[in-house]
């Protein structure tokens with residue numbers, strides 16, 4: 629696979645008054661051009677820390693992030709600004725991510741002005757074109773964010789992210805704050821835009837039904853580490869990691885039109901301040917052995933595109 633984004637051994641540690649939190653621990657993955665890779669896991673497992681470290685919006689504490697062949701972590705701030713054009717982010721909450729004092733024309737136009745130097749009618753034309761791409765019209769140019777619904781605001785955020793003509797979008801729970809019917813419309817819009825512009829997506833979500841609908845591959849995270857990764861259709865029909873199995877069992881349906889947020893699994897999640905020596909999932913795992921409690925399993929290939937970090941992976945029909 630020819631990777632557009634290649635992350636190797638990424639680390640992110642937060643020093644706190646009571647100790648160090650390893651939010652991202654030795655995470656490696658690739659995203660190919662045009663591919664959608666999803667990152668799922670319970671709250672606090674480190675998904676946002678990965679997204680922010682990829683863009684170096686927070687500094688990472690180890691590892692490399694190559695985008696289009698260049699190591700993002702070794703660039704100067706100025707060089708990084710250039711690169712952020714190619715790798716953009718859309719945040720979860722369209723109510724807080726858009727400046728309430730700016731008109732849509734300026735929200736979408738600002739990056740076009742500062743980066744491409746557009747002004748006057750050329751700028752207005754380009755903004756109108758980006759708005760059209762996300763299903764909004766010229767009549768919206770002069771309006772402020774509070775005049776729009778949640779779904780429309782997320783469309784504006786997407787138009788802004790696409791204004792710089794990036795090759796990849798990081799989508800951090802892009803539909804979580806929206807009504808279910810609107811979620812489906814935004815997901816379909818993202819798919820359309822992906823096909824039109826050949827975009828890659830890193831799609832961060834709590835919602836497995838949404839992931840099933842939009843992603844090619846999925847990475848399941850638990851306490852800072854990837855515990856299973858591979859094609860969505862394989863993993864969702866026959867999960868190999870007991871944690872993935874438990875996540876899938878906790879949702880009633882893989883229909884993206886149903887509200888399918890992850891529910892809390894039984895058993896206590898270990899404190900990120902003092903992780904156990906062995907597998908971090910062992911205390912919640914029905915299959916855990918003494919080996920699991922003492923030796924942390926590595927993420928090993930199960931088949932060409934499928935990897936799992938478990939001493940006792942669940943055997944599926946394909947095995």
Ligand SMILES: Nc1ncnc2c1ncn2[C@@H]1O[C@H](COP(=O)(O)OP(=O)(O)OP(=O)(O)O)[C@@H](O)[C@H]1O
Nearest residue numbers: 642644649651670671672673674675676677678900
């Ligand atoms: N600025 C910070 N200072 C200290 N700890 C932090 C900070 N940001 C995140 N953490 C901790 O790092 C861990 C990973 O958090 P992160 O927000 O990346 O997880 P997440 O999977 O994105 O969660 P959510 O789905 O709730 O957004 C958590 O234990 C969290 O409490």
